[in-house]
Amino acid sequence: MEYKTYGTCSEITVLVESEQIPVVHRRISRHYQTPKLMGMCRTSFLFSIYLIIYVMFLFSGAAVFSVLETPSERAVQARLHGALHKFQHDHPSVSDQALEDLISEVVKASNRGVSASRNASGEPNWSFGQSLFFSSTVVTTIGYGHVTPLSRSGKIFCMLYAMVGIPLTLVLLSALVERLLVPTIWLLQWLNSRLGHLYQPFNIRLLHLFIIVLILIGLFLLVPAAIFASIEPDWDYLDSLYYCFISLTTIGLGDYIPGDSANQPYRPLYKIVTTGYLFLGITFMMLTLSVFYDIPQLNLGLLFTSNDDNNMEKVRLAGAGLGLQYGAGAAYSPNGDDSSHRQVVRVRSRRDDSPSPDETAPIKDFQLP
Structure with missing residues (x-):
């Protein structure tokens, strides 16, 4: 059995070619018309709208950050200029160029993870725990x-x-994640068995x-933030919560690093536990995202795929409690059993369109997931 697909965004033609008999080939053609909006394919139109909204979201974020952070940046610059002016007043023998060169070297060392004043506990950055x-x-x-390879061989x-x-x-x-999907x-x-009739x-x-999100927030954001706030001397609870969120979302800004404060006790062990x-x-963050994206009504990505009929059917089945699945190979049955149902389509190949009554034909079974 051979399947061939032809078509564009506006029209898709599926040709199903029956078993090739030496005398006659029989073909079945089906045409699926995808809806259009504003003269465009529906999925392309929705994706264009989404792209515009996303660019506007980036611009609005830039505007908000600019408004919120500019006053703080100017305050830091004012303190820095005040400190430089005081230093030059107290040490008139130091030239401006010498001071500028010293500051440049300090900034370069700090950007590469080397503290100019005193490293935490006097321990090198490349101890085993830190590495x-x-x-x-x-x-x-x-x-x-905050720490980067310094040597050429280290970079390679x-x-x-x-x-x-x-x-x-x-x-x-x-x-x-696949193993955590089991519980x-x-x-x-269990929720379906208790609440399915309501x-x-x-x-x-x-x-x-909602329960999975609560577990994520409680066990991996709120509780660890309280622990970091009690261990790190310069962090308050908001700083600790900010660090946990930035780290678990793999943003990793690097402005807060645990275990880098001066005289940090058990620093190698602290790094390993972190x-x-x-x-x-x-x-657990990946598990939460997996549960979220497996709910078709919440998955906006379905709006931008070309096969609208299948997507709408998937959403309809999800709303009816059918076809629910988490992860690869993890099928869910609303009745609580692990059995999966498949439809069988029988295709009969014939030598011509009007066979004789006594003519028999082989039957091919195809299982549709």
């Missing part, structure tokens, strides 16, 4: 940037290490997602 923390930020794509090794480590980390995180599906099945399946799935927290937190 383990750095390697974890590389393979998880967090990349704080960092690129090779990231090329191998990032795919390995994605495989590891995906495997962990997650159990929770969804609420629609879509509402139950929203409740299920590394474990980052792996667990990113894993």
Whole structure:
């Protein structure tokens, strides 16, 4: 059996060619017309609207950040100029050029992770604990940037290490998410068994997602933020919560790094424990996103795919409690069992359109997922 597909965005033609008999070939053609908006394919039109909204979102974010951060930046610049003026007043023998050169060297060293005043606990940046923390930020794509390789060989090794480590980390995180999906599906099945007679399946799935989000916020944001706020001397609770969010979303701005304060006790152990927290937190973040994107009504990406009929059918089935699935190969049945149902289409090949009554023809079975 051979399938051929032809078409563009506006029209798709599917040709199903029956089993090739030496005498006659029989073809079945079906034409699917996709709806149009403003003279464009519906999915292209919606994607254009989304792209415009996204660019406006970026511009609005830039405007808000500019308004919020400009006064603070000017205040820091004023303090810096005041400190420089005071230094020049107290040390008139130091020329402006010498001071400028010194400041440039201090800034360069600070940008590469070397403290000009005093490193934390006098410990080097490339101890084993710190190096383990750095390697974890590389393979998880967090990349704080507070410490970077200084040597040419270190930079080359960092690129090779990231090329191998990032795919390995994605495989590891995906495997962990698949295992966490097992109790997650159990929770969804339990909610369906208790609330299925009262609420629609879509509402139950929203409740299920809400519970997963609460676990993420509580166990991986609020509680760790309280721990970091108690350990780090210069962090308040908002700083700690900000660090947890920036790290688990792999943004990794690098303005707050745990364990880099002066005289930090048990710094290597602290870095190793933080590394474990980052792996667990990113894993649960991926689990939450997986649960979110598996709800078709919340997945905006379905609006921009070309096969509108299948997408609408998927949304309809999800609303009816059918065809729900989390992860690869993790099928969910609303009745609580693991059995999956498939439809069987029988196609009969004939030598001509009007066969004789005594003529028999083979039957081919095709299973549609």
